[in-house]
Amino acid sequence: MKFQSINFTCESCGAPLKYSPVTASLKCEFCGTTQPIEQSNEIIYEYNFQEALVHLDRQEPQAIDKEITCNKCAAHFTLTPYSVSSNCPYCGTPAITDFVQEITPKSLLPFTFTQEQAKQRFKAWIGSLWFAPNQLKEYIDGEEKLQGYYLPHWIYDTDTVTHYRGQRGDIYYVTVERTVVVNGQPQRIMQQEPRIHWTPVSGTVQNSFDDVTVGASRTIPHTILDSLGSWDTTRLIPFNEKYLSGFESEEYTIGLDNGFEYAKVKMDYIIRQSIRAQIGGDQQQINNKETQYHNTTYKNALFPIWIAQFKYKGKVYNYAINAQSGKIVGERPYSIMKIVLLVGFILVVILGAVYLDEHPEVLEGVIDTPSSHSYQYVR
DSSP, X not given: OBOOOXXXXXXXXXXXXXXXXXXXXXXXXXXXXXXXXXXXXXXXXXEEHHHHHHHSOOSOOOOOOEEEEOTTTOOEEXXXXXXXXXXXXXXXXXXXOOOOSSOOOOEEOOXXXXXXXXXXXXXXXXXXXXXXXXXXXXXXXXXXXXXXXXXXXXXXXXXXXXXXXXXXXXXXXXXXXXXXXXXXEEEEEEEEEEEEEEEEEEEEEEEEEEEEEEEOOOSSOHHHHTTSOOOOGGGOEEOOGGGGTTSEEEOOOSOHHHHHHHHHHHHHHHHHHHHHHHHOSSEEEEEEEEEEEEEEEEEEEEXXXXXXXXXXXXXXXXXXXXXXXXXXXEOOOOOHHHHHXXXXXXXXXHHHHHHHHHOTHHXXXXXXXXXXXXXXOOO
């Protein structure tokens, strides 16, 4: 399907403009001209979750290949499914097109540091990894580039009421008689041993959740995407396609309802903590619980992420950098050779120490003292 390409050009030289995290404006990479991005006073709304579910199409998002004609070199290319912005593979000119899914982002967090700054952070992180293969360090030292993505996220607010049943465990001590061996002789002694008294409990806890973020893209594994938080959502700004210029961006591929199921998993940990705190005692057991969600709202936004992929021994390792905070999350490979060498070195040291302990005469010829030497002075 053919789509129109949108880009922004420099008023001075006509070259394409890209968003610069350094100046927070559009910048020409050829002549250095910057063009400020007008600031919007538009309010970032929170939308009613239940009302949205009634009106949204429950069908899965359709993967549509978008055929683009570059406005700079007139080359034809196709954006990957769900992609909204990219760069021309022939001349590098940014290409931004339309969203086609029902829900589109209404706000975003801009990139706050450049690709080179992200690469330096990534390099330092790799340097801190034990047993990382040399190929990984060579990868980041080479010409490989990190890819900047604006990936869609859901942001949920909700109030929860949870009814639970469980048990409270209180530790008490009893005195018992034990037989122990002292200097080879058995002796009877009295010892204090802990016991737990369990009491059935039930109750209700209430929690309010604000800005629970859930990744809504399948570009990188969900476990990695959701580990990049926390995001400072107070810095959200109204959506403006100028921030996409020079970066990849995507549509929502995880629906509003499915995203909330992921959010429930995140909230469940906090709810369980609240239940345990209310039960009290030394130990707690939660036998069952039921949570109701009220006043649920959502925001739909794009978050900035630097992404890298490293292939090692037939497996692809994914890395992501939070382009707001700098936090790095990734699946790390291990160099088996480095591990084997370290284990071998440790074994050599241990065996050497054992051998010297059993053959102290080996050291006698090594240790020398000044008294064993004779000196002759010549006038």
